[in-house]
Amino acid sequence: MLNSSASFRRLLLAWYRTHGRDLPWRHTHDPYAILVSEVMLQQTQVATVLLYYRAWLRRFPNFESLAAASESDVLHAWQGLGYYARARNLHAAAEAVAAVHKGVFPESNADIRKLPGLGRYTANAVATFAFDQAVPIVEANTARVLARLSNLQIRIDSNPGQEKLWSLATALLPPSAAADYNSALIDLGALICVSGQPKCSVCPVRSFCLAVEPAKLPLKKPRIQMKRLTEYHGWMHRRGNVLLEQSH
Numbered sequence: 001m002l003n004s005s006a007s008f009r010r011l012l013l014a015w016y017r018t019h020g021r022d023l024p025w026r027h028t029h030d031p032y033a034i035l036v037s038e039v040m041l042q043q044t045q046v047a048t049v050l051l052y053y054r055a056w057l058r059r060f061p062n063f064e065s066l067a068a069a070s071e072s073d074v075l076h077a078w079q080g081l082g083y084y085a086r087a088r089n090l091h092a093a094a095e096a097v098a099a100v101h102k103g104v105f106p107e108s109n110a111d112i113r114k115l116p117g118l119g120r121y122t123a124n125a126v127a128t129f130a131f132d133q134a135v136p137i138v139e140a141n142t143a144r145v146l147a148r149l150s151n152l153q154i155r156i157d158s159n160p161g162q163e164k165l166w167s168l169a170t171a172l173l174p175p176s177a178a179a180d181y182n183s184a185l186i187d188l189g190a191l192i193c194v195s196g197q198p199k200c201s202v203c204p205v206r207s208f209c210l211a212v213e214p215a216k217l218p219l220k221k222p223r224i225q226m227k228r229l230t231e232y233h234g235w236m237h238r239r240g241n242v243l244l245e246q247s248h
Helices: 003-017 031-041 046-059 064-070 071-078 084-102 109-113 120-130 140-151 161-172 178-191
Strands: 230-235 242-247
Touching: 003 178, 031 046, 031 084, 031 120, 046 071, 064 084, 071 084, 071 178, 109 120, 120 178, 140 178
Parallel strands: none
Antiparallel strands: 230 242
């Protein structure tokens, strides 16, 4: 696959130009708006984020306005999205941009990574979507695509698995137009190479896929199955009556 990565990218981008999702954060190169979308999209479905994204930008249109807000105002505006640590991290990043970078978001990927609360994926996502930098992104959708393309037989939630995914993502990067390519890879995972039963028959890059049993990939640590136990305790009262007390 890596030997024909140019053909892979060409077919993927051709599909994306016709079938890619029309999302509001794809119509801007503003690093603030893109960072907001990326933080909101962590652990939240796109449909839910669409309900809150524009309202957030009206309330806090830039790093300075968010940095100047109180934490209580920030958390109140975040209501409905859940996982409030994300809002606190976004607030902290805005404060750092305002204080350290005078309100101008840094373009250097190394400087972006220094902002509080930004992991490798989020930093790379802003770098590629705001500045079109050729950096890889690995998140749920792209991880699934990459694992199936390479028939990856190690768990993607392990350190070796993560290293392999980032290595594959880097090797497939185009020398230019990285933002469109990364968006296309995300949408391929979201729309075609879906969890469970992928739509292999309509996949634009199926000829490059090495997966033997794609529905079983990617491999992950098995979830612990929680069993609910119900216990019944009973004792006899006089006159033959029985009182049952149930505990879970």
